[in-house]
Amino acid sequence: SLDTKALKEKILQLKKERNAVILAHNYQIGDVQDIADFTGDSLELARKAANLDADVIVFCGVDFMAETAAILSPEKIVLLPAADANCPMAEMITAGELRVLKERFPDAGVVCYVNTSAEVKAESDICCTSSNAVKVVESLDAQQVIFVPDRNLGSYVARFTDKQIMPWEGFCFVHDRITPDDVITARERHPEAEVLVHPECRAEVVDLADYVYSTSGMINHVCRREKKEFIIGTEVGIIHRMEKDCPDKQCYPLSENAICITMKKTDLQKVYNSLESLTPIVTVPEDVADKARLAIQRMLDIK
Ligand code: 13P
Ligand code: SF4
Numbered sequence: 001s002l003d004t005k006a007l008k009e010k011i012l013q014l015k016k017e018r019n020a021v022i023l024a025h026n027y028q029i030g031d032v033q034d035i036a037d038f039t040g041d042s043l044e045l046a047r048k049a050a051n052l053d054a055d056v057i058v059f060c061g062v063d064f065m066a067e068t069a070a071i072l073s074p075e076k077i078v079l080l081p082a083a084d085a086n087c088p089m090a091e092m093i094t095a096g097e098l099r100v101l102k103e104r105f106p107d108a109g110v111v112c113y114v115n116t117s118a119e120v121k122a123e124s125d126i127c128c129t130s131s132n133a134v135k136v137v138e139s140l141d142a143q144q145v146i147f148v149p150d151r152n153l154g155s156y157v158a159r160f161t162d163k164q165i166m167p168w169e170g171f172c173f174v175h176d177r178i179t180p181d182d183v184i185t186a187r188e189r190h191p192e193a194e195v196l197v198h199p200e201c202r203a204e205v206v207d208l209a210d211y212v213y214s215t216s217g218m219i220n221h222v223c224r225r226e227k228k229e230f231i232i233g234t235e236v237g238i239i240h241r242m243e244k245d246c247p248d249k250q251c252y253p254l255s256e257n258a259i260c261i262t263m264k265k266t267d268l269q270k271v272y273n274s275l276e277s278l279t280p281i282v283t284v285p286e287d288v289a290d291k292a293r294l295a296i297q298r299m300l301d302i303k
Helices: 002-018 030-035 042-050 063-072 095-104 118-122 133-138 151-158 180-189 215-224 238-245 268-277 286-301
Strands: 020-025 038-040 056-060 077-079 109-113 126-128 144-148 164-167 194-197 229-233 250-253
Touching: 002 020, 002 030, 002 268, 020 030, 020 042, 020 063, 030 238, 030 268, 038 042, 042 056, 042 063, 042 286, 056 063, 056 268, 063 077, 063 118, 063 286, 095 109, 095 118, 095 144, 109 133, 118 286, 126 133, 126 286, 133 151, 144 151, 151 164, 180 194, 180 229, 194 215, 215 229, 215 238, 229 238, 238 250
Parallel strands: 020 038, 020 056, 056 077, 109 126, 109 144, 144 164, 194 229, 229 250
Antiparallel strands: none
16 A cells, blocks of 8 residues: 555665664564565574674564574664564573573583573573574584473474483464364365475474475475475465565465464554664663573574
């Protein structure tokens, strides 16, 4: 609509004035993805956030992503346009709970998914994302690995390593409620399609899939393959990227219910307001940030 177009132009103008860069996760609504400078998965966005020449980062995603950007770029203003955009999975483990676990298994390595608070990162040896979790676990000397908070990603990683993975019982409600029946029904509807799922899905769903990828891994796969049809087992917002990047392909959501409400809280108006007022700013206390940065940097150092 005209309003949307006008708002987009105002955002781009204000972005220049503020010397800001807009980062958007692959689950953001289409309009927000379209005004972003970079769209990507958690690892790509963390790498970007570490290497930006800008005064302001507008993070269109959820809180832990903006926190990671703030930890990596303490000299920049990091904005989270939707102040209440949290990740329920990240709230499933606290730093105190992780400390108790570390006391019980003092020789274990500690890997935390980036979907955690800065305090949990500060208690961890190294972070991982869905695209590098196996490599990260393999990079540790320890034979036992405390893996928090996602039990599904933990059990996925356990398939590819001889190390003993001890997963926490957290999960992503968006992926955890996808069922094997969803895969069977989708394959009946689209018998020619390949099934791609995210490793936050349950093991029994992973078992029925053709491929397992991070969100950007899925986009790359769809664009690269000669196949024309794909069933996409992750948050539905990602379909927008596929329609843009590879319009000749057909992508069907594995589940229409796979919607992350907090990822949808960011809209153009909030992005504009945020750039205008330079709020809400995301900050991490320096002592926590210094420790969390080590865990994040160790991850980024793995190629
Ligand atoms: P990736 O984009 O890194 O695969 O992460 C998925 C996710 O659930 C982020 O919250
Ligand atoms: Fe968290 Fe899942 Fe939403 Fe990602 S999709 S932000 S893991 S609740």
